[in-house]
Amino acid sequence: MTIERRGALIGAGLLGSAAIAAKLIRPATAQPAIPATQAPGFYRFKVGAWTITTVHDGFFRRPVEGFVRNAALADVQAVLGASFLPADSLAVPFTITFAQKDATLVVFDTGNGVTPATNTNGKMLANMAAAGIDAARVTHVIQSHFHGDHINGLLNAQNAAAFPNAEIIVPAVEWAWWNDAGNEQRSPEGQRPTFANTARRFAPYAGRIRQIAAGVEAIPGITSIAAYGHTPGHTIYRIADGAEQMIFLADLTNRPELMAPRPEWQIVFDFDGDAAAATRRRVLDMVTTDRVRVTGYHFPFPANGHFARHVSGGVQGFMFVPADWSSAV
C-alpha cells in the first residue's frame, strides 16, 4: 500500500497516524474514477468442434416511431416495455458470427465497415482484435444478404478487400437481384442504393465469389437455408458438427424482443414485408420446436440463445432466451 493509495481513506480514525497524515495532505477527491469503458465485445461457445465467436460491431439508435410499418406506436412501445427497452429510442445492435474449425475460419456477414471513430457502430475490427481474430486468416466470408450493415465491412479503409484471403460465398438469388439494374424500379425506393453499394463492396473480390443455392452445403458443415423476404435472397445458415448444430439467423428478426412476440410485424427495412413475416413465423417455429441454439445479427449482445413459445397480449408468438454466459468456453 502506497501513501498515494491511502489518500482515499475514510474512517481514518480507525487507522494509524500515517494514514491520517496521508489523508490530510491528499484530498479524497484525488481518487480517479474507475474507467468508464466496457469489456471487449466478443463471446465464444462451442458447437461440436466448431468454436463460435460472436463479435460486436456496436449499434445505432433510431426513433421507435416509424420502425414498424403495420402496428400502432403504442403497441410497439408496449412490447418494448415488456423487455424493459425504452419507448422512444431503439438501439439496434450489430453482432457478427465467426465459426472456426481446424484451418477453416468463416465470418457470416461483414459488419458496418470503417466508420468515423465517434460513431456507435463500426466496432467490429477493434473487437476482432480483442478476440484474437485476424481478418487475413478468414478463409470464407458467407453473406446472408446485401444490406449495407452486412456488406460494408467487405472493404477496408483503403477501399480494398478487408478479407484478402477469403472466398466470398453469396446466395445466388440475392446476387442475381442486386446485380441486375433492371430490378431497381421493382425495389422499394429506400433499398435502391443497395444496387450501387453491392457493386462497390464486392468489386475487389472479383473472381473469387461463389454463388450458392438454398439447401446446399456451402462448405463442409455449413448449409444454406432460404429465408427470403427481408431481402429477395435473404439466407440463413446451419452450422453443424456431428449431432451438434446451431443456426445463424441473420435478419430473420431485428431485435428479437420486439419481433419474436409479434412475428407478423414488418419493419421499414423489409423488402417484402409479407414474405418476411411468413418466413419469420416459419423459421421461429422450426428453431423453437428443435430447441436449436441460434445467433442473430441484431440480437442483444452476446447475440446467442434460444427461442421459446410465448403468449403475450393474446398473441401466440415467441420469446428470445439468451444463452447462459460462461467464463469457460
Added chain:
Amino acid sequence: MTIERRGALIGAGLLGSAAIAAKLIRPATAQPAIPATQAPGFYRFKVGAWTITTVHDGFFRRPVEGFVRNAALADVQAVLGASFLPADSLAVPFTITFAQKDATLVVFDTGNGVTPATNTNGKMLANMAAAGIDAARVTHVIQSHFHGDHINGLLNAQNAAAFPNAEIIVPAVEWAWWNDAGNEQRSPEGQRPTFANTARRFAPYAGRIRQIAAGVEAIPGITSIAAYGHTPGHTIYRIADGAEQMIFLADLTNRPELMAPRPEWQIVFDFDGDAAAATRRRVLDMVTTDRVRVTGYHFPFPANGHFARHVSGGVQGFMFVPADWSSAV
C-alpha cells in the same frame, strides 16, 4: 500480409503464385485456432452519478439433484429446461457488484477469494484488474451475509486484509448471529462452519467494522433492506442518486431462472427456507411493481436486469429479464 499468414489459405487457385508457393511449404493445419479464451468478465452501467460495475468471480458446478429441498427433481428440471439450462448439472455463477461515485468505491460482498488456479471460481481479482478496479482503492465493503462465497474474499493470499483501506459494513443481525457460539446448535448443520469462518475472515479488519440496522443509510445513497431467511441477517441494498435507483439483491434468489418462476422453492443453502421463500416473494413483488433494475450475486453474467410477472405451469411467479448489453456505458 506475411507469408506465415498465407499458409492458411484455401482456394489458392484464385490467388497468385506466391500464395500457392506458401501453401505448399506450409500445411493448412499450421493455422492456429483462434484463442479459446473469453472476454474479461465485467460490465458497467450508470445509476445517476453512480458507475456500477459487475465483476465475475467464476462459477461452480453442482448436481441439480438435491439442490431444491421441497420440489421433485423432474419439476426442477422442467423449470431449468424452460430456460435452456442443463437437467443434470447446475452452474452457479458468482458476480460481485461495485458502485463508484466521486471518491467513494463500494464493493458488495467479496467473492470466493483466493482459490487454486484450476478452479472455475475465484476469478474476481483477475476480472477486477481487467476492469481497472484496485482493491486498495475500495473505500467500503458492504456485506449482505456471511456465507463463504460472499466473505472469503475478505482475505488475500497472505491471509491479510484484501481491502486494506476499506471500512467494513455488516448487517447487525447477521453479525450478532455468527459471532455468538451459542447459536451454533441452533443453526443447520451444514452452516455451522460459518461461525469459525466469520471469525477468521473478518479478523484483519478489527476496529473498522461497522454494524448497521436494516432500513438505514449505510453511506450516503446506499440503504439497507432486511431480506432475512437465506441467513438470519441476509440484507439487500438500494443504491440511489436522485430519481435513479437500483437494488443489489444478493442471495434473494440463487439462479433466477430456477427460483423466480417458483419463489416458494427452498435450496440447500437456505438457513430458514420458509422465511427465505416469504422474503423472496415479497421482494420480487416489490422490484417487479417498481420496475427497478437489480443485480444479483448468482444471476447469469452480467448479472443485472429486471423482473416481470410470469405464469408458468400454472404458478404465478416471476421471470428475470436481463438488461440490454450496451458497448456505451
